[in-house]
Amino acid sequence: MGFTLYVQILKKGELMKKILLTLLLASPLAWAEQDHANMHDHSHEGHLHDTMVDGKNLDVSAERFDAFMNELTNVNVAVVSVKGMVCDFCARGIAKTFEKDETVQKIDVDLDNGKVLIAYSKSKDINYSEIEKKILSNGQSMSDLQILEI
C-alpha cells in the first residue's frame, strides 16, 4: 500500500513540483522573520559575561544559562567551547558521549555560541584532557574549558 502511494506521488510530479516551488518561495519570508526574532532576543536578553579568575569572559546566553540551571543543585558546570559544531548531528554525538557518564546530571548545547554546558555532580573531578578526548572522539575539537562551581 505504501509503495503504491509512493508511485502515485511520483506520477503526480507536476503537483509536487508546484509544492516544492511554493516552499522555496515561502522560505525567505521565514528567514526574514527568524532574523528579526533573533535581533529582538539579543537586544533584551544579552549574554552572561562573568569574568573568571583567569580573566576570561564567560560568553553564554543568560537566559539559556538560567534555564539550564533550573532545578539543578550541588553541581559544577563545565562550559566547553567546541570548534566545528556546526550542525545538530555533530552536537547530538557530543551529547550522547557525555550522557554515558553517570556523574553528568544535565547537558545543553548552545549551537549559536559553540558551547556545550555540562552539569557534573560535585563529586566529579572535572578533567580537561578527559573532556577534550570525548569531544575529539566525535570529530570536533575543544578550544576552551571553563568550570563554574555553583
Place this chain on the structure above:
Amino acid sequence: MGIYKIIILSFVLALNVDARPISYSGGSTVMLKSDNMSKSIYYHYSPTYKYSVGIENLEDKFFNKNKNYLRLTYLINRKNTDISQRNLYFQSGVLIDDTDGFFYGIHGDWETRRWFSGFGYKDTKNTFGQDYTDQYIQLGVAPYIGDYGDLHTWIMIKTKKNSLTNTQSTYPELKFFQGPTLVKFGYSDKTEWDLHFMYRF
C-alpha cells in the same frame, strides 16, 4: 516511533541518501535513496569518527539488476573552526557477489550554520560489463538558524552528471532534519525525483 518502525517505513518509502557519510564514534546510520539511476538502502557503522563500514543493497535502474556492496568510507581530512567545518572523504565499495566490480571516489563538504557546499566524484568499474562515473556539486543556504533539537531546513541547488546516460541536470532540493532524522528531496524535469532519507542512532 521505534527504530524498527522507522526502518520498515523507510523501506516502504524507498528514499535516497548522502549527507554525513560517517557518524560519531559508535554510531549507526540507515540511509535510503532513490534517483533516476538507482534505489538503495545502506547501513553503516562508525567505530570512530574517522571511518565507517557498511553494506548497501542497490537496485540499479539502468541495468535493471540488483547488487550488494561492502562499503568503506574514510575521513581524509577535517578542518574545524569556530564557525565552520570542512571535510574530505574517500569512499569505496566492492560488490559482494562479484569482486571484480567495485567503486571508489571522493566527496567533500564545507559547512557553516548558514551555508553549505559539497561535491562528489565516483568511479564505478566492471559493473555489468561497464565503467562509468558520477559527479555532483551542491550549494545550500539555511533560511533560518535553528537551535539544538529544532527542525532545521536547507534550501539547496544540486547539479549532477552521469557518464552512462550522459545527462546533466540541475535542480532545487529541500533538506529537513530534526534530531536523528533527515529527509531531502529534489526534482528535475530530466532526472525526476531525487529522494533521500537518513536515520542515525
